[in-house]
Amino acid sequence: MPVEADREVPGLIVKFGDYPLHHGGVGAIRSLGRLGVPMYAVTEDRYTPAAASRYLTRAFPWRTTGTEEPEALVEGLLRIGRRIGRLAVLIPTDEEAAVLIAEHQEALGGRFLFPRVDPLLPRRLASKQGLHDLCVEHGIASPAAAFPQSYEDIAAFAEKARFPVVAKNREAFLRRSRPAVNGTTRIATREGLLSLARDWGEHPGVILQEYLPREDAEDWIVHAYFDRDSTPLAMFTGVKVRSWPPHAGMTANAYVVDNPELADLAARFIKQIGFTGVIDLDLRFDRRDGQYKLLDFNPRMGAQFRLFENESGVDVVRALHLDLTGRPVPEGEQRAGHRYIVENIDLPALLAYRRSGYTTPHAPARPSGTELAWLAGDDPLPFLTMLARFVRPGAKHLYQLWRANRRGGHTGSGA
Incomplete structure (x- = not known):
């Protein structure tokens, strides 16, 4: 259809x-x-x-x-x-x-x-603490986490924590004038944590989370659209090959990979919490215990949603429009093996991943097709406009992110 x-x-x-x-x-x-x-x-x-x-x-x-x-x-x-x-x-x-x-x-x-x-x-899902509490409530695996209320709490955590740890803003969706950390930040030592925490104020708005070693983990993504009964009308799974900044930022390169287990996990969780609409989930598969651990729940379309389309030509945005206007949403299998590339960030990401030696086992050897984020033959001006705006301020931005990565302070939203 x-x-x-x-x-x-x-x-x-x-x-x-x-x-x-x-x-x-x-x-x-x-x-x-x-x-x-x-x-x-x-x-x-x-x-x-x-x-x-x-x-x-x-x-x-x-x-x-x-x-x-x-x-x-x-x-x-x-x-x-x-x-x-x-x-x-x-x-x-x-x-x-x-x-x-x-x-x-x-x-x-x-x-x-x-x-x-x-x-x-949606506010609860976008909040790191709210999401963690929902995961605990519904038996969904997520990284072990602490929510300190004071510097003293952080000091007590540092005494028993296993480093490295990850720090994130507790309310990540709120763009505050002075966030505690710039996105996802990997902290290597107790001394480093205590030093950073001195700038977090009397009531630190952070979550301190278990670090999942990249050599023992794989990054997966789920995009879907759920109707008013929390039934999936479009469901897609894929694996993230590269992100920028490396391992903690926006998707730069990803593949569609069939994962029925992950799709079932996402559908059950959405049904339990009663969500309706478009979702973008980031999960990390921990090879050490064989669990998919939910890192982020974006209650809206993800930036890389065009990676996913079924055989009938439906993506999550089309499913949203069709359903809300009373039209049927055609079914179909997802385009397994399809690749998505974000041109302006994938090159630096590729160089960084080669340097680290990280690979994604589930990525196909060859893509069945490729979707570019910016360049489209029928719509070239967005790509050219991106280049014009990216070259001058963007190069500086990439350099700053690269420096942060080399220092071990990975930043990013995982979008």
Whole structure:
């Protein structure tokens, strides 16, 4: 069955914060735009890659930080909705947007379509502590973790901890002006932990987590769309080959790999917690005990979602739009062996992984096909716009991340 989308219902890409080089938003614009769905997007300005896409009907420049008052963000979305002039499907690309939409469903429901979910659930899932508690409650494996409330708690933890450990911001979805750590940070020694903790304030907003050695682990990802009954209408599994920064950041290279065990685990967990909508999960398979340990739960589309498409042409964004507009979601097997590459970060990631000697056993020897994050023959301007914006500030950014990696302080969100 071919994908037949409702072309009378547009899509709106929603993001809060200043990160113009976001390939996930471009992918969503192309995915629905190629079906003839009118696409709109919140952008930092009129010169972002998303704004340059031939499939974008209109960009709405709106600079935000993610720390604005929720009422102001809701009013901004409603203002955009009035300018669109008809019901539109909301497609959040970050946690701030997903949480805001869930917590203000009544205010936004008159202008937009989106999955109706427990208003408190996305915030809890995006929180490292909230996710850890849900994993414990429902018997889902996750790395051992501590949630210190003071420097004294950290000192006590350091006395008995097995190093290295990993530090993350407890509320990772909240873009604070001064986060405790820059994403995921590997801390090698007790002295290093105590030194860093002196800058975390009276109430450190961190989670200290068990480190899963990369030589004994594999990084897996699950993308799916669940309907109002928490039933998967589209389910995909894959393995992450490279990320940037290495082993702790955004996916740079990944493959579609069939993993029924992982798909079943994800489906059971979603059913238990009653989530509906798009999910992006990061899990690490620990060879030492044979368990998939849930690291991150993104209650929205992931930046690399275009890795996954079934034989009927359905990805999670298309499944979202089809379901919310009352259309059937065609079934089909995922494209096993398909590869995804993020051009601007995969080259430095490749060099770093060769240096470390890390390999992914489940990656196919040869891809069955390749999807590039930025370059598309039918839509070349986003790639060119990315290059123009990336070369000058981006090179400096990559250098800073590389330096952090060489010091052993891996940073990243795992998106």
